[in-house]
Amino acid sequence: MTTVSKPARSRLDPEPIPRRDMLGLAALWAAGSALVLAVLGMARLPKAAVVSSPSKRFTVMLPDSLQPGQAFLPSGRSVAVFRDQEGTWAVSTICTHLGCIVRSTPAGFECPCHGSSFAPDGTVVRGPAPRALSWLKVSAAGEKLVIDEGTVVPPGTKVQV
Amino acid sequence: MSGKISSQTGLLEMWDNLRAVPRRIVDSAFRSGKPNTDRTRSTFIFGNLFLHLHSVRVHRWSLRWTTTFGLGIVCGAAFLITLVTGILLMFYYKPYPDVAYESIKDIHFIVPTGRFIRNIHRWAANIMVVAVILHMARTFYTAAYRKPREFNWLIGMGLLVITLALSFTGYLLPWDQLAYWAITIGANIAQSPREVTDALGITERFDPGEWMRLMLLGSDVVGPVALIRFYLMHVMILPLALTALMGVHFWRIRKDGGLTRPVNADQKLSPPGGDTYPVFSEAPARTYQIAAIVKGRTSQVGNGPENTVPSMPHLFYAELGLLMLTAFLCLAFSVVWDAPLKEIANPAVPENPAKAPWYYLGLQEMVSFSAFMGGFGIPAIVLIGLGLIPFVEREESGTGEWFGGPGGWPLARNSALFGLSAAIVVEAVAIRFGWIREWFPDAPQLLITFVNPGTVLTLVYASYSVWLIRRFQSTRAGAVGLFTCFLCGFVVLTIIGAYFRGPNWVFYWSPAEWPGH
Numbered sequence: 001m002t003t004v005s006k007p008a009r010s011r012l013d014p015e016p017i018p019r020r021d022m023l024g025l026a027a028l029w030a031a032g033s034a035l036v037l038a039v040l041g042m043a044r045l046p047k048a049a050v051v052s053s054p055s056k057r058f059t060v061m062l063p064d065s066l067q068p069g070q071a072f073l074p075s076g077r078s079v080a081v082f083r084d085q086e087g088t089w090a091v092s093t094i095c096t097h098l099g100c101i102v103r104s105t106p107a108g109f110e111c112p113c114h115g116s117s118f119a120p121d122g123t124v125v126r127g128p129a130p131r132a133l134s135w136l137k138v139s140a141a142g143e144k145l146v147i148d149e150g151t152v153v154p155p156g157t158k159v160q161v
Numbered sequence: 162m163s164g165k166i167s168s169q170t171g172l173l174e175m176w177d178n179l180r181a182v183p184r185r186i187v188d189s190a191f192r193s194g195k196p197n198t199d200r201t202r203s204t205f206i207f208g209n210l211f212l213h214l215h216s217v218r219v220h221r222w223s224l225r226w227t228t229t230f231g232l233g234i235v236c237g238a239a240f241l242i243t244l245v246t247g248i249l250l251m252f253y254y255k256p257y258p259d260v261a262y263e264s265i266k267d268i269h270f271i272v273p274t275g276r277f278i279r280n281i282h283r284w285a286a287n288i289m290v291v292a293v294i295l296h297m298a299r300t301f302y303t304a305a306y307r308k309p310r311e312f313n314w315l316i317g318m319g320l321l322v323i324t325l326a327l328s329f330t331g332y333l334l335p336w337d338q339l340a341y342w343a344i345t346i347g348a349n350i351a352q353s354p355r356e357v358t359d360a361l362g363i364t365e366r367f368d369p370g371e372w373m374r375l376m377l378l379g380s381d382v383v384g385p386v387a388l389i390r391f392y393l394m395h396v397m398i399l400p401l402a403l404t405a406l407m408g409v410h411f412w413r414i415r416k417d418g419g420l421t422r423p424v425n426a427d428q429k430l431s432p433p434g435g436d437t438y439p440v441f442s443e444a445p446a447r448t449y450q451i452a453a454i455v456k457g458r459t460s461q462v463g464n465g466p467e468n469t470v471p472s473m474p475h476l477f478y479a480e481l482g483l484l485m486l487t488a489f490l491c492l493a494f495s496v497v498w499d500a501p502l503k504e505i506a507n508p509a510v511p512e513n514p515a516k517a518p519w520y521y522l523g524l525q526e527m528v529s530f531s532a533f534m535g536g537f538g539i540p541a542i543v544l545i546g547l548g549l550i551p552f553v554e555r556e557e558s559g560t561g562e563w564f565g566g567p568g569g570w571p572l573a574r575n576s577a578l579f580g581l582s583a584a585i586v587v588e589a590v591a592i593r594f595g596w597i598r599e600w601f602p603d604a605p606q607l608l609i610t611f612v613n614p615g616t617v618l619t620l621v622y623a624s625y626s627v628w629l630i631r632r633f634q635s636t637r638a639g640a641v642g643l644f645t646c647f648l649c650g651f652v653v654l655t656i657i658g659a660y661f662r663g664p665n666w667v668f669y670w671s672p673a674e675w676p677g678h
Contacts, residue, residue, distance in 0.1 A: 046376055046390075053381050076509060097532055098349040100342065100511040112513035113346060114529035115666040126598060128531055128613075130356045130606050 056150035059141060062088070069120065071104035079136060079147055080104050082120075087158030090138050090147045091122050096131040109133060121155060202473040214411045218469040219476045221430055222422040227563070228303075229420065231483040232296035236320075237407065238487040239289035243327075246282035247396065250275075254334065256392035258385055261336040262505045269502060280495035286328055288490060290520050293324045301550070301644050302573065304560045304637065305421035311551035313413040316406055318548050323403045325520070330395035332518055333388065341506035342515040344383050344391070348374050350528060350536035357533055360606045383508070423561040427468050513664045522658030523651050526588075529666050530596065530613035539615050543647060550644070554636040566637035572629070576642040579625060580649030587618045588657055592668045622646040 017025075060074045060081065068084035078093045078101050093102045093109065100113035108125065109118040116127030123132045137151035140161045196205035203217040222228060253272055255264045268275035297317060300306055306314035333344040354370035364371075379386035414420065423429065503512070517525050527535030559565020564573050591614040597604045622643060630639035663669040664676060 046379065048379065051375070051380050052386065053384070078509065098346045098353075098528065100345070100515060101509060110665055112511050112665050113342070113515045114525075124598070125602070126595075128529055128609070130532070130610070131359060 057146060057148045059144045059146050061144050069106075073104065074147075077147075077149070079149060080109075081138075081145070081147065084158075087160045088138055088145060089158045090136040092134040092136055092149065092152075094133075095129060096124075096133060097127070097129040102133070123155075196473065199471050202471055206473055212473075214408070214415060215472045215476060216415050216419060217472055219472045220419055220422060220426070220469050221433065222426040222468075222561075223420040224470070224475060224479060225430075228422070229299055230295075231479065231486075232292050232299050234480050234483040235292040235487050236289055236296055236324075237411075238484040239285045239292055239491075240403065240407070241484070242285035242488060242491055243282055243289065244400065246278050246285065247400075249278050250282060251396060256334070256388050258336055258388055259505065261334060261388060265335045265337075265502060276499065277495055280498070280500050281491045283500035284491045284494040284498075285487070286331065288487060289324055290328055293321055294520075297321060297547075298644075298648065302564055302641075303421060303562060304565050306551040307421075307557070307560050308551075308555070310413070310417045310421065313410060313417060314551045315548055316410045316413065318544065319406050320403065320410060322544070323399055323406065327395060327399045327403065328518060328520070330391045330399065333383075333391045334395065335502055336388065336506050337501075338503040338506055338512050339501060339516075341383060341508065342511045343517045343521075344387070345511075346515065346517065346525075346528075348378050348383065348387070350532060351377050353532035353536055355533075356531065356606065356610050360610065421561040423565075426561065430468060433468060433470075514662060514666055516658070516662075519655065519659055523654035526654040526658040526662070527615035529662075530591070530615050531610045533610050534613060535615050539619055542619060546643065546647075550640055554640045556635060556637045559637070564641070566641065567633045567635040568629075568638045568641060572633075572638060572641055573645055576625075576629075576645035577649055579642075580622065580646035581653060583621050583625075583646070584618055584650045584653035587614045587621070588653065590614070618650055622650065 058074065058077060060072075060077075062072055062081060062083060066072050066083050069082070071080040071082060073080055073093075079090050080093050081088065081090045091109075093104070094100075095102050095111040095113065095116055097111065097114055097116050100111050102109040102111045102116075102118065107117070108120045109122070111117070111127065111129065114128055116129035117125045118129070118133050119125050121132075122135065124130075132155060134152045135155045135157055137148040137153050138159045139146045139148075140159065145161065191205065192208045193204035194201045196202040206212045206215055206217050250268060253264055253268050253275065255261055265279075268279055270276070300314065300317065329343075329347060333340045352370040352374040354373075355364055355368065356370075358364040358367060358370065375381070377387070377390065378384075379390050516522060524536060524540065527539060529535070556566060558567070559569075564570040596613060597609055625646060626639040626643035629642040630636055632638070657668075660672075661668055661670065663672065663674070669675055
């Protein structure tokens with residue numbers, strides 16, 4: 001199958017597109033963009049407008065016997081609560097590396113998954129963790145404490161209760 | 162009168178036809194008669210939707226055991242087994258947290274054959290991962306990715322990724338401790354680009370990590386939404402994608418001219434046995450229209466398709482044998498080893514150590530240095546590198562031969578030694594002396610992310626490869642070096658992750674030394 005090529009015209013003076021080709025091209029582009037838009041529309045589905053997640057605020061009552069430097073670990077929550085003369089504070093026990101739950105030790109925190117360890121104030125001492133453990137918002141509600149796992153406060157923020 | 166007679170003959174005819182129904186159904190299924198001669202077998206193959214992925218005749222080189230070790234077929238066979246057993250498991254599995262765990266327990270303890278089926282599913286999945294990796298290595302070392310098979314190599318990369326993704330998504334479904342923490346870690350690896358965006362201080366505006374994690378989990382916790390997502394991907398999206406790509410992969414083998422063989426394959430083969438005979442008593446003087454549509458230099462002019470045997474039965478027997486072998490291995494392993502099921506998932510207490518499935522332990526080892534580079538950067542570099550091989554390495558010598566090309570087997574062996582020792586040395590330094598953060602506690606995070614044992618090892622391997630290219634004046638030599646090194650690095654890291662890492666990911670010579678807890 002051989003075709004005889006016509007002499008090329010200049011780029012500034014292109015060959016006129018026949019109407020049929022023009023309509024065909026337009027239809028093709030319309031179909032193409034409709035498909036692309038449909039896919040983009042569908043791609044919105046996996047991200048819900050409201051993400052379902054368990055409540056991050058909870059109340060807790062610290063035992064009177066809690067010593068300074070000793071961690072109180074509310075059950076079912078990934079938080080360690082501390083108290084000393086200056087006040088009360090809460091540190092998230094979710095490792096900033098890959099989300100394992102760190103264990104509270106006298107020297108601070110240790111992650112069981114990849115060996116990161118943290119000082120008592122949450123700063124990284126060892127291992128791959130990229131950030132310090134977050135300090136969480138603590139507020140008083142009568143005799144109890146309200147801890148909000150969803151709100152991070154600057155490290156060192158202690159609350160007098 | 163006449164009407165009565167004709168109605169009787171009509172009935173008789175119908176009776177005869179009824180009796181002939183089974184035979185005629187069978188006859189009508191075969192478009193060209195039963196496949197009992199070479200000719201009808203050929204028409205049977207290309208008239209059959211499923212069989213026509215095969216060519217009608219197959220070169221004797223392709224059937225040699227050492228050409229492929231049957232690894233590609235083993236991958237397919239293992240997939241078939243996971244498909245069948247997976248569908249059976251779906252009869253009882255319920256994808257909802259806690260309920261999922263109970264349903265796996267039901268499968269394990271009260272469903273007849275349930276435990277066995279689950280074991281087979283798990284072993285077939287493991288065999289599939291091993292076979293896919295070995296199959297890739299075979300393709301690489303016989304230089305079978307070269308023109309015109311570059312695209313099939315890319316398809317193969319897709320199949321590798323999907324196979325690993327299938328294993329990973331299947332891992333969450335039992336909703337036990339093993340599953341929950343492996344997925345938590347996996348989802349946080351998806352989030353790990355934050356390590357870089359945080360260090361650059363742009364996470365507020367640009368946070369691809371969180372987006373990926375959200376896509377994967379559908380929520381900010383590993384919960385019901387995440388389980389449904391993983392389930393859907395595991396039983397629907399990924400198997401469909403795998404099946405489609407597998408179809409293309411097989412089809413391309415045929416369209417790219419069958420399996421690669423050396424140019425002198427015909428001389429290397431022993432004379433054909435008594436059961437093979439020339440197809441053409443005279444080589445065709447010219448091929449007709451075919452020459453217009455078939456690319457390449459082998460328009461079979463003056464060269465009949467000799468040294469080939471009919472695919473049916475020779476190739477089919479080989480395939481059936483491999484399917485049976487794979488099934489046998491799965492059954493045998495399943496009798497001896499049960500698929501693991503730990504306690505029900507507990508979001509408050511991670512396993513210690515929390516280990517991923519074995520084929521991800523190399524990744525986990527790298528992740529223990531930096532989540533982003535180990536879980537994201539280096540795998541991406543490796544995948545891109547693998548994909549580029551057939552487009553960068555355009556040489557011709559050694560195609561179809563094991564360890565073909567400059568350097569040959571000694572090069573592969575030396576590269577293996579180099580790759581193993583480099584990985585062991587780098588790991589030993591990191592284990593014995595720690596790394597940057599232990600030396601300079603205030604080192605910036607970007608330094609820790611980008612300069613860690615994983616990236617150093619990658620760089621060492623890359624430089625070795627460049628050195629080989631210069632030394633042998635051959636890209637193939639560099640590719641052999643790099644590929645071998647990465648295989649060795651994968652093996653070393655996986656073994657360290659599997660056997661030498663204990664609680665808190667601390668190095669121990671044996672699990673006997675693990676502290677009790």
